[in-house]
Amino acid sequence: MNILGIVVEYNPFHYGHLYHLQASVKKTNADLTIAVMSGSFLQRGEPALTDKWSRTKMALLAGVDLVIELPYIYAVQKAEIFSDGAISLLDHLGVTHLCFGSEAGNIDAFITTVEEVATREAELDEQIQAELKRGCSYPKAFSTAYRTIFQQKNVLDLGKPNNILGYHYVKALRKRRSSIKPFTVTREQAGYHETALKNEKIASATAIRRQLIENGKPLTAMINYLPPSTFQQLANHRQRTGSFLHWELYFPYIQYRFLTSDIEHIQRIYECEEGLEYRLKKLITDAASFQELMKKVKSKRYTWTRIQRLFVHLLLNTTETFMKEHCRPLHPPYIRLLGMSPAGRAYLSVKKKELIIPLVTRVSEYDHPALQKDTAAAQIHGLPLQPAALPSEEYKAFPVQLETAD
Amino acid sequence: MNILGIVVEYNPFHYGHLYHLQASVKKTNADLTIAVMSGSFLQRGEPALTDKWSRTKMALLAGVDLVIELPYIYAVQKAEIFSDGAISLLDHLGVTHLCFGSEAGNIDAFITTVEEVATREAELDEQIQAELKRGCSYPKAFSTAYRTIFQQKNVLDLGKPNNILGYHYVKALRKRRSSIKPFTVTREQAGYHETALKNEKIASATAIRRQLIENGKPLTAMINYLPPSTFQQLANHRQRTGSFLHWELYFPYIQYRFLTSDIEHIQRIYECEEGLEYRLKKLITDAASFQELMKKVKSKRYTWTRIQRLFVHLLLNTTETFMKEHCRPLHPPYIRLLGMSPAGRAYLSVKKKELIIPLVTRVSEYDHPALQKDTAAAQIHGLPLQPAALPSEEYKAFPVQLETAD
Structure with missing residues (x-):
């Protein structure tokens, strides 16, 4: 039995995702597909457009068989931790094949690169530290160090976001000595960071979000870019809650956090390093919006995503x-x-007998600080929405079940 | 020179307040009026309808000469602390006469009662403790104990809210051995807790707030109940910010507080006593609104205002x-x-040379934890409003100045 594992965010699910899903199933001749999906907050430090249940439905309706939440402790992290967490979950679930989208589109390049980096890891680390000392961000330091060391070879372009993730997936497989076999499909058409809509059916999730939120486009204007299941889920969400979720809606809570926390507390927050707390405390009082705040905090040293995750x-x-x-x-x-x-x-129902970690179908049935955090994250994610009662849904929710195979 | 001191909340300023102000000036033959006013949050544990600057303008336009903020540390407190703080400020400012509204309307009753209670304080305290042990709230325990001890005498009815405040004002004067001379005027027409509008011009602040918020009445529907200056300030506030402030707008922040604080932290919050934190944590997840939460938390032991203050x-x-x-x-x-x-x-400009405590005209010029709290309170008070930039106003604000005497 071929069991395909994929790592997704589906914010929202679009035709590019559908293409990737179908191409992956075909390439791996999969009998079953398991997706590990970020929950309420995403890898790049953004709130998901809708709750995770809507996004789960989008995945199931598109043909995914199991949707597993990537816990917040792994999801809102740099590529390495994100990938390690996702691959570990897929490994525990008995996945046999992994398939990810990448700019490179050639799995050997990933495997070779991971092997080569492993043999020259100390050298690479040293180079990275040197780059960091020059004041640049970690991703930039990594890609510069990597290019410096491997300049003669025809290796992977690790300046590309999907190549970076793919590299870390393959590296995670190696770390775990996993038997999962990796594959990649070339990412088609819309780039990861593409923000403008083109005339093709495939638009990036970033472009779709921008149209809906910043440009205030009605959902109907996006109908050609959204699979029917996504359109339906987004329409339901908007009708039920009145709004899609985005950072500006959480800006008052960020202000509130600073207004009610002393600087010593802010210092203890994860990833708040190197005196950043003083800079943030100062900037937050004057910023009129989250975007304005982000622009003021952004520097050569801190990438946009690093700050958003903070x-x-x-x-x-x-x-x-x-x-x-x-x-x-x-x-x-x-x-x-x-x-x-x-x-x-x-x-x-068969696999669960072999699982060595708990399978959680309802959060009230299992007690773990990381799971409580996922629950709190979902409740906080829902706070800007009306009705305010939404948060308690998270405690009661059962997994979504598709009643018929599609 | 007769300097009248008054203690006010003006939420909002209405004809009852105007009557009280004019009657007080007349009764004390005052040359100048100083009002101590609660800031962003009021004695009964409610957010003020508008920011304190609008309410300050209402006071000045009605004839008050100086408006002083009663710090949050005193304002959102039971009558005794509230009164001690207010009277202390008036005393420091050189006030010669105090005049408050009361149901009793007879200052001798207050003076006599304060004296009598002082001589039988131990006895009263014992009785109060006995009542508290029977599970009732403090105000109820006090008034029962008081009635039990002073049953034979024709004393003050301390079941009435303005009599209670007046009693504490006079008691505070006694504690401070203040030379301020107390007066009272009978509270006319609208009762303190009156919520329905009557046909008279005087409506209670509670009734006005209820019409504007719960019943969603347009401001124009209230024009007969609001002095022109109040109408103008409320209209300005609504136009600038889109909304009057009330508890429901802060409900998501209360939810957020519980979602991001562990129980040990909640336990350390002022007035969170006797295991209340567990009850609150449990109830808050299920309540769909602040009103619903309040109704669930309310008990014989805790009055509505006690919980709102918490x-x-x-x-x-x-x-x-x-x-x-x-x-x-x-x-x-x-x-x-x-x-x-x-x-x-x-x-x-003359008096400030004699002041033994700092006179603060701009918060950025003086550093004190209680003042920082007032500033944070004002900023948090403004968080539900648009634009979100409002909070920084508080740092920059100068006192309101009337350019011409009215």
């Missing part, structure tokens, strides 16, 4: 201590099931 | 330790000037 940790009040204690991405504490198709349910 | 402390993240350290109402740490008429300014 704001997620501030919003969720996550301390360095908490992360140190609970974030061990090679050893996930639980498997949180968000949704399943009939085939997914059948698979799980 | 929610203000939770909202402002004020710990027991903080209050213990800074709340000494007989020794206010500063005099925060909110507004002045030309006569008020002239008075202050």
